[in-house]
Amino acid sequence: MKQKSFTSTNLTIEDKTSTYYFYTETIEVSGLSSIAFFEAGESYKGKRFYWQNREKTFTLVGLGHAYVIQNSLQDNRFEDIDSQWKNLCASIVNEEHELQPILFGGFSFDPLNQLESEWDSFPSAYFAVPSFQLVIRDDRVFISIHLITKDPNSQIAFDQLRTQRDDLIHAAQVNELKPYAKPVVSHLTERFKETYLDAVSHVTRLIEAKEAQKVVIARSLALQFIEEVSSPSAMYHVSKEQPESFVFGLELEEQLFFGATPERLVKVENQKALSTCLAGSIKRGQTATEDQQLGNELLQDAKNREEHQYVVDMISQVFEEYCEEVKVPKYPKLMKIRDIQHLYTPVEGTLKKGQGLLQLVQDLHPTPALGGEPRNEAMGIIRMVEQMNRGYYAAPIGWIDANGNGEFAVAIRSALLNKDQAYLYAGGGIVGTSDPTSEYAETLVKFRPMLRTLGGKLNG
Structure with a gap:
């Protein structure tokens, strides 16, 4: 594995009285399937996402939540997500010029539709910064750790994330992908x-x-x-x-x-x-x-x-x-x-x-x-x-x-x-x-x- 730098910065988020610390680290790995990485994150069930563009030049997988931005607004829901994300990113000092932290999520079609349905758990807007972020871009594979916390002494917590990251990489590289049969x-x-x-x-x-x-x-x-x-x-x-x-x-x-x-x-x-x-x-x-x-x-x-x-x-x-x-x-x-x-x-x-x-x-x-x-x-x-x-x-x-x-x-x-x-x-x-x-x-x-x-x- 090629390890890159560990960087941190103080962030002032929406709550002006709170100081958040953003820690991030990226390594480059080889020989890893995005579906296998998604599957390896079963312990993060309910906190995962997957994305692949149409051209197949960019694949993104997120496991766990470092930070969640959501709202149930009818108006200004896009501006709210944009503002919170910019506040979160405003002070990032990131030496990872090739790869930035990513926010992933979606919006509801119509926030004015209040009919009870199978969608009741989904707010008007729901986005997350993953704890573990996989990016495959132009055949290069990067895995990042994100830790966003109010605790200025987070080295132990970050070391634990490193251990979990290495376990996820090992599982995705070594364990055979399950031969999933079509649902019946x-x-x-x-x-x-x-x-x-x-x-x-x-x-x-x-x-x-x-x-x-x-x-x-x-x-x-x-x-x-x-x-x-x-x-x-x-x-x-x-x-x-x-x-x-x-x-x-x-x-x-x-x-x-x-x-x-x-x-x-x-x-x-x-x-x-x-x-x-x-x-x-x-x-x-x-x-x-x-x-x-x-x-x-x-x-x-x-x-x-x-x-x-x-x-x-x-x-x-x-x-x-x-x-x-x-x-x-x-x-x-x-x-x-x-x-x-x-x-x-x-x-x-x-x-x-x-x-x-x-x-x-x-x-x-x-x-x-x-x-x-x-x-x-x-x-x-x-x-x-x-x-x-x-x-x-x-x-x-x-x-x-x-x-x-x-x-x-x-x-x-x-x-x-x-x-x-x-x-x-x-x-x-x-x-x-x-x-x-x-x-x-x-x-x-x-x-x-x-x-x-x-x-x-x-x-x-």
Whole structure:
């Protein structure tokens, strides 16, 4: 192992009367699987997270909690997380120029939705600095220890963390990764199916009455398994099933919110910002020829192009406010993943001075691809007709480091796992010409990735 320096600094956090000490140490190791490291942290169950970007150039695993930042605010929840994180990082003297401490977590889709649901343990915003942070970047593996404490004499506690770190590395390198079998589903329930079909009909009438231009309506499935499904098993299978997507997992108490989303909300690296406009979809073909025909059909479909343009216009407007040198391609491309193909347009820019990642996240969420257009009117209609709590589904999930670099994805193609149960979510954009039967069929395609991951089937 290549050991780097041990650094500490005094931090003044939100409580001005308290002085916190931030200790961090990073070593570089070799030959270590991210899933094996996640699995080795079973003693930290309920306090783990996992992230891998779509390009597979950056993987992040967190075990344990050095510090948690959360809130249950309806307003200013993004600013609160941003402010607390900046306060925590403000005085860091870190010789680790290659690797910074990372904060990981997510936000709920709609903090105004107060319906009781499977999401009751999740606050409006939930983020954590891990005690043990694994980063795999460009084939290099780094493991960091973080200790944030009020005790100025923490050498013994830090030495204990070093011992635990070495045990985790040894377990991840030496122990054979369990051969996880697919879960066995004993029962599947289509939750709120009739409510969903009625909602689509209702929304089309509201759009025809000019009360909105587009509204995204979602629905849910519930799976019952014959035995409990572990978080490492879920992360192992979703990584194998959807390698071309962002893979994420966030544990809270007994639950794991996880998924494989194709949709980047926004990435910031060295003041360069990138977002993905992803809206409009169609299934994959059985052959390459059929696949190309379906893709061309999607590119020429008026409804899908209309949906997509709402997203492009909105994201471009946000980038114009926060960025300079904004670049937007004139026409969308196709993004093809295992079960579905989407219309895709990247938007790029350079952040203006004083602007940051979480400010972009705040103003981009929800895009018209997940909420609708206009935003406020669409959100009001969703609250009225959807009759379920999306929780963290379709909301921002991701990370930000001490330098302000980071990435957030939109948490679609996702599920909430709770021991021997799981809840899956999918939705689609409704416009004036939408048909409930066709929209229902589209959600079936969007359920497939997580159904396959969890051993379930729907309509064959």
